[in-house]
Amino acid sequence: MVTKAAPDATTRAADRVLGLLRVVCEHDGVKLADAAKELSLSASTALRLLRTLEANGFAARLADGLYRPGYRMVQLGVQALSHDALVAASRPALRALVAGTGESAYLSVAAGQTHGLYLAIEEGTQSVRHINWVGRTFPLAGSAAGAVLAGQVEPGSFITVAEGVEPDTTAVAAPVTAGGAVVAALSVVAPSYRATGEYARTVGPIVAAEASRLFATPAAVAGRTKEDHGHRNFAP
Amino acid sequence: MVTKAAPDATTRAADRVLGLLRVVCEHDGVKLADAAKELSLSASTALRLLRTLEANGFAARLADGLYRPGYRMVQLGVQALSHDALVAASRPALRALVAGTGESAYLSVAAGQTHGLYLAIEEGTQSVRHINWVGRTFPLAGSAAGAVLAGQVEPGSFITVAEGVEPDTTAVAAPVTAGGAVVAALSVVAPSYRATGEYARTVGPIVAAEASRLFATPAAVAGRTKEDHGHRNFAP
DNA sequence: CATTGGCATTTCATTACTTGAAACCATCAT
DNA sequence: ATGATGGTTTCAAGTAATGAAATGCCAATG
Numbered sequence: 001m002v003t004k005a006a007p008d009a010t011t012r013a014a015d016r017v018l019g020l021l022r023v024v025c026e027h028d029g030v031k032l033a034d035a036a037k038e039l040s041l042s043a044s045t046a047l048r049l050l051r052t053l054e055a056n057g058f059a060a061r062l063a064d065g066l067y068r069p070g071y072r073m074v075q076l077g078v079q080a081l082s083h084d085a086l087v088a089a090s091r092p093a094l095r096a097l098v099a100g101t102g103e104s105a106y107l108s109v110a111a112g113q114t115h116g117l118y119l120a121i122e123e124g125t126q127s128v129r130h131i132n133w134v135g136r137t138f139p140l141a142g143s144a145a146g147a148v149l150a151g152q153v154e155p156g157s158f159i160t161v162a163e164g165v166e167p168d169t170t171a172v173a174a175p176v177t178a179g180g181a182v183v184a185a186l187s188v189v190a191p192s193y194r195a196t197g198e199y200a201r202t203v204g205p206i207v208a209a210e211a212s213r214l215f216a217t218p219a220a221v222a223g224r225t226k227e228d229h230g231h232r233n234f235a236p
Numbered sequence: 237m238v239t240k241a242a243p244d245a246t247t248r249a250a251d252r253v254l255g256l257l258r259v260v261c262e263h264d265g266v267k268l269a270d271a272a273k274e275l276s277l278s279a280s281t282a283l284r285l286l287r288t289l290e291a292n293g294f295a296a297r298l299a300d301g302l303y304r305p306g307y308r309m310v311q312l313g314v315q316a317l318s319h320d321a322l323v324a325a326s327r328p329a330l331r332a333l334v335a336g337t338g339e340s341a342y343l344s345v346a347a348g349q350t351h352g353l354y355l356a357i358e359e360g361t362q363s364v365r366h367i368n369w370v371g372r373t374f375p376l377a378g379s380a381a382g383a384v385l386a387g388q389v390e391p392g393s394f395i396t397v398a399e400g401v402e403p404d405t406t407a408v409a410a411p412v413t414a415g416g417a418v419v420a421a422l423s424v425v426a427p428s429y430r431a432t433g434e435y436a437r438t439v440g441p442i443v444a445a446e447a448s449r450l451f452a453t454p455a456a457v458a459g460r461t462k463e464d465h466g467h468r469n470f471a472p
Numbered sequence: 473c474a475t476t477g478g479c480a481t482t483t484c485a486t487t488a489c490t491t492g493a494a495a496c497c498a499t500c501a502t
Numbered sequence: 503a504t505g506a507t508g509g510t511t512t513c514a515a516g517t518a519a520t521g522a523a524a525t526g527c528c529a530a531t532g
Contacts, residue, residue, distance in 0.1 A: 016250070018289070019292070021312070025316050032509065033507085042492045055251070065508090069320075074316050074323075078317055117311060117314065134317060248490090248519085249489080249519065268480065277521095281520060301480085476530085478527100478528090484522100486520085495510100496509105
């Protein structure tokens with residue numbers, strides 16, 4: 001059981017600097033005035049806090065005057081990623097999907113109301129394969145993984161989307177659940193020219209099985225079996 | 237030119253909460269008393285700030301009472317990673333290394349005084365290949381990439397380490413420089429049984445060439461040619 | 473069972489730090 | 503030159519942040 005933080009026991013200045021950190025990371029370059037406006041802060045307050053982020057390496061201000069994530073964010077973020085239970089648990093499943101289908105396999109989670117985010121990737125083995133990267137975001141609307149993350153796919157089943165948010169690709173996705181909640185999507189993406197005929201009917205059950213198995217095999221979460229991942233929700 | 241933050245223009249509470257965020261992310265579970273001690277804060281102050289991190293999703297306190305990185309850290313961290321100029325620039329080089337050697341290729345940066353961190357990975361194409369993951373840390377001492385990051389390898393050349401920090405592997409690494417400083421290491425890691433005879437003499441120059449080329453080809457940093465990466469230093 | 477030690481959490485008086493409005497500065501377009 | 507926009511600095515006010523001390527909780531031990 002995750003202990004809940006007391007709702008009123010936060011520190012205002014700390015809240016504010018963390019809010020700015022989120023704003024900076026969610027934009028590919030944000031200017032002072034926009035960051036301040038987004039959090040309803042005065043420009044001088046936002047400037048001071050952004051300077052604090054800079055001094056601690058969490059943000060960087062480049063020549064164009066825009067603030068971007070600093071090296072600390074990358075460093076600590078990917079370290080956190082590598083220790084993440086969901087990502088660790090997904091690795092065997094992703095490898096199995098590549099081995100079983102030859103196509104690229106992904107783990108993704110919701111990131112905000114409208115987008116998802118790729119957290120873990122195993123590339124396919126074919127010469128022509130879908131290419132992707134950790135950290136890339138995609139629209140929930142119109143994508144197979146998006147439908148899964150929006151709760152539109154029953155656990156144990158799968159969805160196929162051809163020519164969804166990316167041209168010339170066909171995606172098959174299934175929900176990863178923990179404690180009855182959808183916490184991630186497991187998906188396989190192939191060039192559409194290869195995803196013909198019985199493709200979905202062949203690949204779908206494989207993806208759904210791996211997704212169902214993700215938190216059902218104690219060995220897949222070795223060392224962390226006592227944690228209740230149902231409370232690990234990546235959506236805000 | 238990166239504008240430097242004024243050294244004395246930070247906000248104390250914000251500094252402190254960011255320091256705690258760093259501490260939480262650098263440990264695989266830290267307890268309140270240790271986090272407080274590490275930053276010389278009183279326990280009550282640390283508790284309040286850790287609760288602020290929790291409330292904002294940057295930290296999570298699980299049943300064992302230890303604080304760990306929260307979903308926000310993973311989410312924003314990997315988004316920052318995906319937008320990172322160094323990682324973006326390395327992608328073609330990593331792919332070229334895999335295409336040219338068949339072995340797994342990595343981009344890594346220094347993370348602290350004693351360790352490095354894998355930021356980008358392209359897996360080799362062989363059935364038996366080196367396996368790794370984004371966010372994994374490795375000791376600088378005794379590793380090929382570590383020697384590079386410690387400045388022990390001339391730009392344009394390479395280093396080979398057999399049976400270094402990982403058994404049964406041979407690593408070849410070369411420095412990525414920007415503005416005259418070593419900002420990252422590009423490396424190829426193979427099972428030692430394949431890295432025999434002329435392996436290093438064949439692979440070394442390929443790695444060194446790709447590393448040298450990383451910030452020398454305008455096309456590799458499309459859209460960001462105006463930034464001076466020499467000031468983008470990932471080491472603390 | 474009671475006691476002890478270690479750690480977490482709450483309380484509260486103090487004041488230092490945070491804040492935002494206003495003034496000032498810098499840049500660019502007309 | 504002027505005006506608009508955005509960034510930066512200044513400073514007075516008061517509240518938010520703080521840490522010491524008290525209290526609570528839990529596990530280990532006798």
